[in-house]
Amino acid sequence: MKAILKAENITKDFEKERVIKGISLDIYENTFTVILGPSGSGKSTLLNILSGLIRPTEGNVKYGDEMMTSWSERRLADWKRTEAGNIFQEYLLLENLTVEENIKIGISPKKGSLSFERLVRILEIDDILCKFPAQLSGGQKQRTAIARAVIKGPRLLFCDEVTGALDEENSKKVVGLLHDLKSTFGIAVLFTTHNQQIAKTADRILTMKNGMVYQDVFNDDPITADAMIWG
Ligand SMILES: Nc1ncnc2c1ncn2[C@@H]1O[C@H](COP(=O)(O)OP(=O)(O)OP(=O)(O)O)[C@@H](O)[C@H]1O
Numbered sequence: 001m002k003a004i005l006k007a008e009n010i011t012k013d014f015e016k017e018r019v020i021k022g023i024s025l026d027i028y029e030n031t032f033t034v035i036l037g038p039s040g041s042g043k044s045t046l047l048n049i050l051s052g053l054i055r056p057t058e059g060n061v062k063y064g065d066e067m068m069t070s071w072s073e074r075r076l077a078d079w080k081r082t083e084a085g086n087i088f089q090e091y092l093l094l095e096n097l098t099v100e101e102n103i104k105i106g107i108s109p110k111k112g113s114l115s116f117e118r119l120v121r122i123l124e125i126d127d128i129l130c131k132f133p134a135q136l137s138g139g140q141k142q143r144t145a146i147a148r149a150v151i152k153g154p155r156l157l158f159c160d161e162v163t164g165a166l167d168e169e170n171s172k173k174v175v176g177l178l179h180d181l182k183s184t185f186g187i188a189v190l191f192t193t194h195n196q197q198i199a200k201t202a203d204r205i206l207t208m209k210n211g212m213v214y215q216d217v218f219n220d221d222p223i224t225a226d227a228m229i230w231g
Pocket of ligand 1: 014038041044045046161194
Protein backbone atom coordinates (compact mmCIF):
# COMPACT_ATOMS: atom_id res chain seq x y z
CA MET A 1 0.00 0.00 0.00
CA LYS A 2 1.26 3.40 -0.94
CA ALA A 3 1.07 6.33 1.50
CA ILE A 4 -0.35 9.53 0.01
CA LEU A 5 -0.29 11.64 3.15
CA LYS A 6 1.98 11.43 6.14
CA ALA A 7 1.44 13.18 9.44
CA GLU A 8 4.58 13.51 11.51
CA ASN A 9 4.12 14.26 15.19
CA ILE A 10 1.43 16.88 14.68
CA THR A 11 -0.05 18.92 17.50
CA LYS A 12 -2.76 21.59 17.55
CA ASP A 13 -3.37 24.16 20.26
CA PHE A 14 -6.51 26.26 20.49
CA GLU A 15 -6.11 29.09 22.98
CA LYS A 16 -3.40 27.29 24.95
CA GLU A 17 -5.39 24.06 25.03
CA ARG A 18 -3.67 21.18 23.23
CA VAL A 19 -6.41 19.33 21.35
CA ILE A 20 -4.12 17.22 19.10
CA LYS A 21 -1.31 15.75 21.12
CA GLY A 22 1.36 14.40 18.81
CA ILE A 23 -0.08 12.21 16.05
CA SER A 24 2.00 10.40 13.44
CA LEU A 25 0.32 8.30 10.78
CA ASP A 26 0.24 7.46 7.09
CA ILE A 27 -2.88 7.67 4.91
CA TYR A 28 -2.93 5.12 2.11
CA GLU A 29 -4.30 5.39 -1.40
CA ASN A 30 -7.46 3.52 -2.35
CA THR A 31 -8.33 2.98 1.32
CA PHE A 32 -11.52 3.90 3.21
CA THR A 33 -10.28 5.10 6.59
CA VAL A 34 -12.67 5.92 9.41
CA ILE A 35 -11.57 8.25 12.20
CA LEU A 36 -13.72 7.10 15.09
CA GLY A 37 -14.08 8.70 18.51
CA PRO A 38 -16.35 10.50 20.96
CA SER A 39 -17.35 14.13 20.64
CA GLY A 40 -14.42 16.44 21.37
CA SER A 41 -11.74 13.77 20.86
CA GLY A 42 -10.21 15.76 17.99
CA LYS A 43 -11.51 13.96 14.88
CA SER A 44 -12.48 17.07 12.92
CA THR A 45 -9.34 18.91 13.93
CA LEU A 46 -7.16 16.02 12.73
CA LEU A 47 -9.14 15.79 9.47
CA ASN A 48 -8.86 19.55 8.90
CA ILE A 49 -5.09 19.43 9.41
CA LEU A 50 -4.73 16.52 6.97
CA SER A 51 -6.88 18.30 4.38
CA GLY A 52 -4.94 21.55 4.71
CA LEU A 53 -7.92 23.52 6.03
CA ILE A 54 -5.94 24.40 9.16
CA ARG A 55 -2.25 24.24 9.93
CA PRO A 56 -0.84 22.25 12.84
CA THR A 57 0.84 24.05 15.73
CA GLU A 58 3.82 21.69 15.46
CA GLY A 59 4.80 18.80 13.22
CA ASN A 60 4.54 18.21 9.51
CA VAL A 61 2.13 16.88 6.94
CA LYS A 62 3.70 15.45 3.79
CA TYR A 63 2.00 14.86 0.44
CA GLY A 64 4.25 12.29 -1.26
CA ASP A 65 7.71 13.77 -0.76
CA GLU A 66 6.47 17.34 -0.46
CA MET A 67 6.19 19.11 2.86
CA MET A 68 2.62 20.47 2.74
CA THR A 69 3.06 22.35 5.98
CA SER A 70 5.74 24.51 4.31
CA TRP A 71 3.64 25.33 1.25
CA SER A 72 2.50 28.88 0.54
CA GLU A 73 -1.22 29.65 0.80
CA ARG A 74 -1.30 29.71 -2.99
CA ARG A 75 0.29 26.28 -3.43
CA LEU A 76 -2.05 24.88 -0.78
CA ALA A 77 -5.08 26.43 -2.50
CA ASP A 78 -3.97 24.85 -5.79
CA TRP A 79 -3.69 21.44 -4.15
CA LYS A 80 -7.15 21.79 -2.59
CA ARG A 81 -8.61 22.70 -5.98
CA THR A 82 -7.09 19.68 -7.72
CA GLU A 83 -6.27 16.82 -5.33
CA ALA A 84 -8.56 17.13 -2.30
CA GLY A 85 -12.36 17.03 -1.95
CA ASN A 86 -14.23 18.00 1.22
CA ILE A 87 -17.73 17.14 2.39
CA PHE A 88 -19.33 18.30 5.63
CA GLN A 89 -22.42 17.52 7.69
CA GLU A 90 -23.93 20.78 6.41
CA TYR A 91 -24.13 20.37 2.66
CA LEU A 92 -22.96 23.93 1.85
CA LEU A 93 -24.80 24.04 -1.49
CA LEU A 94 -25.54 27.36 -3.18
CA GLU A 95 -29.28 27.84 -2.88
CA ASN A 96 -29.72 29.89 -6.06
CA LEU A 97 -27.97 27.35 -8.28
CA THR A 98 -29.39 24.07 -9.62
CA VAL A 99 -27.94 20.68 -8.73
CA GLU A 100 -26.03 20.60 -12.02
CA GLU A 101 -24.63 24.10 -11.49
CA ASN A 102 -23.65 23.30 -7.91
CA ILE A 103 -21.75 20.22 -9.06
CA LYS A 104 -19.97 22.01 -11.89
CA ILE A 105 -18.57 24.57 -9.43
CA GLY A 106 -16.29 21.74 -8.31
CA ILE A 107 -14.61 21.34 -11.71
CA SER A 108 -10.99 22.43 -11.61
CA PRO A 109 -10.12 24.41 -14.75
CA LYS A 110 -6.47 23.35 -14.43
CA LYS A 111 -7.20 19.67 -14.73
CA GLY A 112 -9.51 17.27 -16.53
CA SER A 113 -12.61 16.23 -14.63
CA LEU A 114 -14.41 12.94 -14.20
CA SER A 115 -17.34 12.33 -16.52
CA PHE A 116 -20.26 14.40 -15.19
CA GLU A 117 -22.80 11.95 -16.64
CA ARG A 118 -21.12 8.92 -15.13
CA LEU A 119 -20.77 10.54 -11.72
CA VAL A 120 -24.38 11.68 -11.43
CA ARG A 121 -25.53 8.23 -12.53
CA ILE A 122 -23.39 6.52 -9.85
CA LEU A 123 -24.72 8.95 -7.23
CA GLU A 124 -28.29 8.49 -8.50
CA ILE A 125 -28.94 12.20 -8.92
CA ASP A 126 -29.21 12.22 -12.72
CA ASP A 127 -32.95 12.83 -12.50
CA ILE A 128 -32.77 15.92 -10.25
CA LEU A 129 -30.15 17.99 -12.08
CA CYS A 130 -32.54 20.92 -12.72
CA LYS A 131 -33.80 21.17 -9.15
CA PHE A 132 -32.68 23.72 -6.58
CA PRO A 133 -31.36 22.69 -3.12
CA ALA A 134 -34.58 23.78 -1.37
CA GLN A 135 -36.45 21.14 -3.42
CA LEU A 136 -34.17 18.26 -2.32
CA SER A 137 -34.12 15.75 0.56
CA GLY A 138 -31.10 15.69 2.89
CA GLY A 139 -29.76 12.59 1.15
CA GLN A 140 -30.07 14.19 -2.28
CA LYS A 141 -28.32 17.33 -1.02
CA GLN A 142 -25.45 15.29 0.40
CA ARG A 143 -25.10 13.27 -2.81
CA THR A 144 -24.96 16.57 -4.75
CA ALA A 145 -22.25 17.80 -2.36
CA ILE A 146 -20.33 14.55 -2.91
CA ALA A 147 -20.54 15.00 -6.69
CA ARG A 148 -19.26 18.57 -6.37
CA ALA A 149 -16.30 17.36 -4.27
CA VAL A 150 -15.46 14.45 -6.56
CA ILE A 151 -16.01 15.86 -10.08
CA LYS A 152 -12.41 17.17 -10.23
CA GLY A 153 -11.08 13.62 -9.67
CA PRO A 154 -9.33 14.21 -6.34
CA ARG A 155 -6.90 11.67 -4.88
CA LEU A 156 -8.33 12.26 -1.40
CA LEU A 157 -11.87 12.81 -0.14
CA PHE A 158 -12.27 14.23 3.37
CA CYS A 159 -15.69 13.55 4.91
CA ASP A 160 -16.53 15.21 8.22
CA GLU A 161 -19.56 13.61 9.93
CA VAL A 162 -21.29 13.58 6.57
CA THR A 163 -24.15 11.34 7.66
CA GLY A 164 -24.70 13.31 10.89
CA ALA A 165 -27.93 14.90 9.65
CA LEU A 166 -29.24 11.91 7.67
CA ASP A 167 -31.65 9.14 8.60
CA GLU A 168 -30.75 5.46 8.45
CA GLU A 169 -31.71 4.86 4.84
CA ASN A 170 -29.90 7.91 3.51
CA SER A 171 -26.84 7.27 5.71
CA LYS A 172 -26.50 3.75 4.34
CA LYS A 173 -26.84 5.02 0.82
CA VAL A 174 -24.21 7.73 1.29
CA VAL A 175 -21.72 5.37 3.00
CA GLY A 176 -22.25 2.77 0.27
CA LEU A 177 -21.74 5.34 -2.48
CA LEU A 178 -18.53 6.62 -0.90
CA HIS A 179 -17.22 3.05 -0.95
CA ASP A 180 -18.24 2.77 -4.62
CA LEU A 181 -16.39 6.00 -5.43
CA LYS A 182 -13.28 4.70 -3.67
CA SER A 183 -13.36 1.50 -5.71
CA THR A 184 -14.35 3.08 -9.03
CA PHE A 185 -11.96 6.03 -9.03
CA GLY A 186 -9.28 4.88 -6.53
CA ILE A 187 -9.93 7.79 -4.19
CA ALA A 188 -8.64 7.57 -0.60
CA VAL A 189 -11.60 8.34 1.67
CA LEU A 190 -11.19 9.71 5.21
CA PHE A 191 -14.40 9.73 7.19
CA THR A 192 -14.91 11.04 10.73
CA THR A 193 -17.75 9.59 12.78
CA HIS A 194 -18.75 8.39 16.23
CA ASN A 195 -20.86 5.67 14.59
CA GLN A 196 -19.42 2.19 15.24
CA GLN A 197 -21.47 0.63 12.45
CA ILE A 198 -20.00 2.94 9.82
CA ALA A 199 -16.55 2.08 11.19
CA LYS A 200 -17.27 -1.60 10.51
CA THR A 201 -17.55 -0.86 6.77
CA ALA A 202 -14.08 0.70 6.65
CA ASP A 203 -10.78 -0.79 5.47
CA ARG A 204 -9.03 0.88 8.39
CA ILE A 205 -10.23 2.31 11.70
CA LEU A 206 -8.28 4.97 13.59
CA THR A 207 -9.79 5.41 17.06
CA MET A 208 -9.18 8.72 18.81
CA LYS A 209 -9.43 9.65 22.42
CA ASN A 210 -8.45 12.91 24.02
CA GLY A 211 -6.40 14.25 21.10
CA MET A 212 -4.52 11.02 20.40
CA VAL A 213 -4.92 7.98 18.17
CA TYR A 214 -4.99 5.08 20.57
CA GLN A 215 -5.94 2.34 18.15
CA ASP A 216 -5.13 1.85 14.45
CA VAL A 217 -6.53 -1.34 12.95
CA PHE A 218 -6.96 -2.71 9.46
CA ASN A 219 -10.27 -4.42 9.01
CA ASP A 220 -9.91 -7.83 7.30
CA ASP A 221 -13.63 -8.35 7.06
CA PRO A 222 -15.50 -5.08 6.44
CA ILE A 223 -19.31 -5.25 6.31
CA THR A 224 -21.26 -3.67 3.46
CA ALA A 225 -23.12 -0.41 4.03
CA ASP A 226 -26.42 -2.28 3.64
CA ALA A 227 -25.50 -4.64 6.48
CA MET A 228 -25.09 -1.84 9.03
CA ILE A 229 -27.51 -2.21 11.93
CA TRP A 230 -28.79 1.12 13.23
CA GLY A 231 -29.33 1.28 16.99
N1 LIG B 1 -11.62 26.66 16.31
C1 LIG B 1 -11.55 26.20 17.57
N2 LIG B 1 -11.28 27.04 18.60
C2 LIG B 1 -11.19 26.58 19.87
N3 LIG B 1 -11.35 25.28 20.22
C3 LIG B 1 -11.62 24.41 19.23
C4 LIG B 1 -11.74 24.82 17.86
N4 LIG B 1 -12.01 23.72 17.11
C5 LIG B 1 -12.08 22.67 17.97
N5 LIG B 1 -11.85 23.08 19.24
C6 LIG B 1 -11.81 22.21 20.42
O1 LIG B 1 -10.95 21.13 20.15
C7 LIG B 1 -11.45 19.91 20.71
C8 LIG B 1 -11.58 18.88 19.60
O2 LIG B 1 -12.63 19.30 18.72
P1 LIG B 1 -13.03 18.51 17.40
O3 LIG B 1 -14.12 19.25 16.73
O4 LIG B 1 -11.81 18.21 16.62
O5 LIG B 1 -13.58 17.14 18.03
P2 LIG B 1 -14.47 16.02 17.35
O6 LIG B 1 -13.96 14.72 17.85
O7 LIG B 1 -14.51 16.21 15.88
O8 LIG B 1 -15.89 16.32 17.98
P3 LIG B 1 -17.37 16.16 17.34
O9 LIG B 1 -17.60 14.69 17.16
O10 LIG B 1 -18.26 16.75 18.40
O11 LIG B 1 -17.39 16.92 16.06
C9 LIG B 1 -12.76 20.26 21.40
O12 LIG B 1 -12.48 20.46 22.77
C10 LIG B 1 -13.16 21.57 20.75
O13 LIG B 1 -13.91 22.37 21.63
